[in-house]
Each structure stands twice: as structure tokens, then as C-alpha cells.
Amino acid sequence: MPLAKTLILLVLGAVLIAVGANLLVDNGTLIAQALGVPESVIALTFVALGTSLPELVTAVTSLVKGHSDLSLGNIVGANVFNLVLVSGMSITLAPFTIPQSATLFGINSSLVLDLPVMLAVMLILTVPALVKGKLNRAQGILLLAIYAAFCAVQFTL
Structure with a gap:
């Protein structure tokens, strides 16, 4: 071309x-x-x-x-x-400032929910990739499930 x-x-x-x-x-x-x-x-x-x-x-x-x-x-x-x-x-x-609209256990939900989920997703992606040198379909399905659950929790806050 x-x-x-x-x-x-x-x-x-x-x-x-x-x-x-x-x-x-x-x-x-x-x-x-x-x-x-x-x-x-x-x-x-x-x-x-x-x-x-x-x-x-x-x-x-x-x-x-x-x-x-x-x-x-x-x-x-x-x-x-x-x-x-x-x-x-x-x-x-x-x-x-970090929005204070939603709290979990009396603490800002961004600090209690968002950051731990972000760190968990990072670990799900990086640890197997470092150990095995590849990513697989199961990780993709797990990440999609985490995203769906995270969105569902956001609806309840």
C-alpha cells in the first residue's frame, strides 16, 4: 500500500x-x-x-x-x-480533593475499595506474567468478573 x-x-x-x-x-x-x-x-x-x-x-x-x-x-x-x-x-x-460522597466502614470508599481493587488487578496481571511469561484466558475472565462486581458495588454506594 x-x-x-x-x-x-x-x-x-x-x-x-x-x-x-x-x-x-x-x-x-x-x-x-x-x-x-x-x-x-x-x-x-x-x-x-x-x-x-x-x-x-x-x-x-x-x-x-x-x-x-x-x-x-x-x-x-x-x-x-x-x-x-x-x-x-x-x-x-x-x-x-478526593470526593467524600461515599464511605465504607466510615472511611472514604476510594481508599477502602478503589485502591485495593486496583492493586489486586495489578497483581493478577503481573505475577502470572512474571512467573509464566504469558497471560491466559482465565485471567481475562477473572478481570472481567472483577470489573462487573466493582461496577455492581458502585451502584449500591
């Missing part, structure tokens, strides 16, 4: 992904608010999906084409970028 055509398709794909993600986030958020869905669940689903959809598409496409190193690099890179650069820049420009 000629370089010019490849570049045009790359730019077109990036634009369409950005437009699609914005439509998903904006309209999904409006629908969820109309249905009375808590803000934390909206953030965990529509906003997270809209911002992570490009990584998901890239990861699945690269895995289907047999480039697991590209998929893993994309996932790790996107998460490091979001955790370090995006959160660091956001907090630098507009410092904020």
Missing part, C-alpha cells in the same frame, strides 16, 4: 475514533444521568470505555495479527500515560 494512502487512512481512523469516543461519552452520560445512574458508575463505564476504546481496538487488532508485544506495549503505555502524565498534569493545573 502506498505511503500516502496509509497516512490518510491513519489520520481518518484517528479522527473517527475520536469522534466516536466523544459521541459515546457525551450521549452515554446523558442517557445514564436520565436513568439515575450514579456518577461513579458513569465514570467507570462510559467515560472509561470512551477513552479506552482506541487501546482496546489496537490491542485486539494486534493480537489477531499475532503481534502480542505491540498489544502489551499499547496497554502498558496507555495506562502509564494516563496514570502519570494525565493525572499529574490535571492535578498540577487544578488540584482537587
Whole structure:
């Protein structure tokens, strides 16, 4: 395929992904608010999906084409970028306090639930990968189940 055509398709794909993600986030958020869905669940689903959809598409496409190193690099890179650069820049420009809207055992639910779940997910991904050198379907199913349970708990808070 000629370089010019490849570049045009790359730019077109990036634009369409950005437009699609914005439509998903904006309209999904409006629908969820109309249905009375808590803000934390909206953030965990529509906003997270809209911002992570490009990584998901890239990861699945690269895995289907047999480039697991590209998929893993994309996932790790996107998460490091979001955790370090995006959160660091956001907090630098507009410092904020952790919302106190929900508590568990008298403590902020972000500290009691969110951080331990994040650490557990990290361990589920990294320990088997370090020991065996690969990730498997069971880990994927476990991670999806954890996400579903986490979202369900957010509905009750």
C-alpha cells in the first residue's frame, strides 16, 4: 500500500475514533444521568470505555495479527500515560480533593475499595506474567468478573 494512502487512512481512523469516543461519552452520560445512574458508575463505564476504546481496538487488532508485544506495549503505555502524565498534569493545573460522597466502614470508599481493587488487578496481571511469561484466558475472565462486581458495588454506594 502506498505511503500516502496509509497516512490518510491513519489520520481518518484517528479522527473517527475520536469522534466516536466523544459521541459515546457525551450521549452515554446523558442517557445514564436520565436513568439515575450514579456518577461513579458513569465514570467507570462510559467515560472509561470512551477513552479506552482506541487501546482496546489496537490491542485486539494486534493480537489477531499475532503481534502480542505491540498489544502489551499499547496497554502498558496507555495506562502509564494516563496514570502519570494525565493525572499529574490535571492535578498540577487544578488540584482537587478526593470526593467524600461515599464511605465504607466510615472511611472514604476510594481508599477502602478503589485502591485495593486496583492493586489486586495489578497483581493478577503481573505475577502470572512474571512467573509464566504469558497471560491466559482465565485471567481475562477473572478481570472481567472483577470489573462487573466493582461496577455492581458502585451502584449500591
